[in-house]
Amino acid sequence: FLGCHAAEIDAGGHGATLQGLLPSTCKSPAGCTTKVVGRITSDLPGVKVGGRTVLLQSLTIPTSYDAANSGRTVTDDDGRFTFEGLFPGKVWVGIEDVPVGNGWTQHKALIDLESGKTVDPRIELSEGVVAEGTVVSTDGTPILGVGIGVNEPRIGSTEPAGTTDAQGKYRVRVTPGQFTFYIGNPAHGFMKPAQTPPPSRFRPA
Secondary structure: OOOEEEEEEOOOOOOOEEEOOOHHHOOOHHHHOEEEEEEEEEOOOOOOOOOOEEEEEEOOOOOOOHHHHOEEEEOOOOOEEEEEEEOOEEEEEEEOOOOOOOOOEEEOEEEEEOOOOEEOOEEEEEOOEEEEEEOEOOOOOEOOOOEEEEEOOOOOOEEEEEEOOOOOEEEEEEOOEEEEEEEEEHHHEOOOOOOOOOOOEEEEO
16 A cells, blocks of 8 residues: 655745864865854744754765755744854755644755855745545555655655544645655655555645
8 A cells, every 4th residue: 555646736043053064074164164044934823933953954965074064953032043064065954853733834945055155044834735635455445544754856855744544534734835745654664655546635724
């Protein structure tokens, strides 16, 4: 019953600082001067932006110095965060481990870092949209407890997004955009499927 499918979903800073790389590994003085000074924003009542762990992850092929462009930090009370000592390259930033079923989601920020420059990305928290689907066996029987993983191609990582209920149904909250949904066992990772399940239904949150 393992499977995945892609779908287009329509719509219906300054805080704790992380030094990304030890100075001794810098290739040149200009190579470690790039900085990210960003902020989490939200208009949702009761959803805090302070004290959240922000993850910065490189999108390039790992090299001996690419660890500079990966790390985590914590936002201040106003949702601001800082990463410094970075190299040029493509990265994304987002909240780490967004709780499942919390009524909101995030729009991660993609950044193209340039040497010596400071960028000011925003991680937006919103209600997003809800994707609904059903996981069934080859004979059409709904399957309980199947893990659902969501992959956003522009980011590249697959994150757990919940499990199916007794009717084999799942509900996933995402931002509008292109996603691939995987099913499998979260404890062992989400695997590419042998077959593709029917398309999910998508509606505004």
